[in-house]
Amino acid sequence: RKEVEQDPGPFNVPEGATVAFNCTYSNSASQSFFWYRQDCRKEPKLLMSVYSSGNEDGRFTAQLNRASQYISLLIRDSKLSDSATYLCVVNPWGNQFYFGTGTSLTVIP
């Protein structure tokens, strides 16, 4: 079983829609979780860390479900500029980081 599993999509949604991505992880002792955004031909950029209590940053909400071992990212009121690949990253311990495959999102006018 992979350390992190992520639906690669693609997700094509209209402007203004709400879209959610999930990642499941296999190591129940994992401590840190992150969502990154990667634009075409660019490096991944940190979007949000995911905290146990859930956290929100504007239109973006990240949640952690330890019981089911998944993290989620919700984007409300999608904008054209949200089109990108969204990567989940799990840090089970120390300097080990496991990546999802990335989910491709295209927001359509």
Added chain:
Amino acid sequence: GAVVSQHPSWVICKSGTSVKIECRSLDFQATTMFWYRQFPKQSLMLMATSNEGSKATYEQGVEKDKFLINHASLTLSTLTVTSAHPEDSSFYICSASQSAGNSPLHFGNGTRLTVT
């Protein structure tokens, strides 16, 4: 916030030559840095973990004699693609974390290598 700088951003070289890519943590010390490769429309692939003052740990299938990694200081790791061939053309990215655990990875801006 933590900044990782990667240089060069873009390089074209002839087949058979070697290319060195630098990765620097600008405002923090990184005992560990990571090197990735990404082909078009594919996921990031971890190539190796670079450890300051010791040998890098390579992922399965990555030739350590072809991809030389040196991490001589707490702020600099280098990746040298030796005797590059067209199939080595790819997007190479480095990353580092400020401290072990609970800190996110910060990525360099990537190096697009084209071997002709």
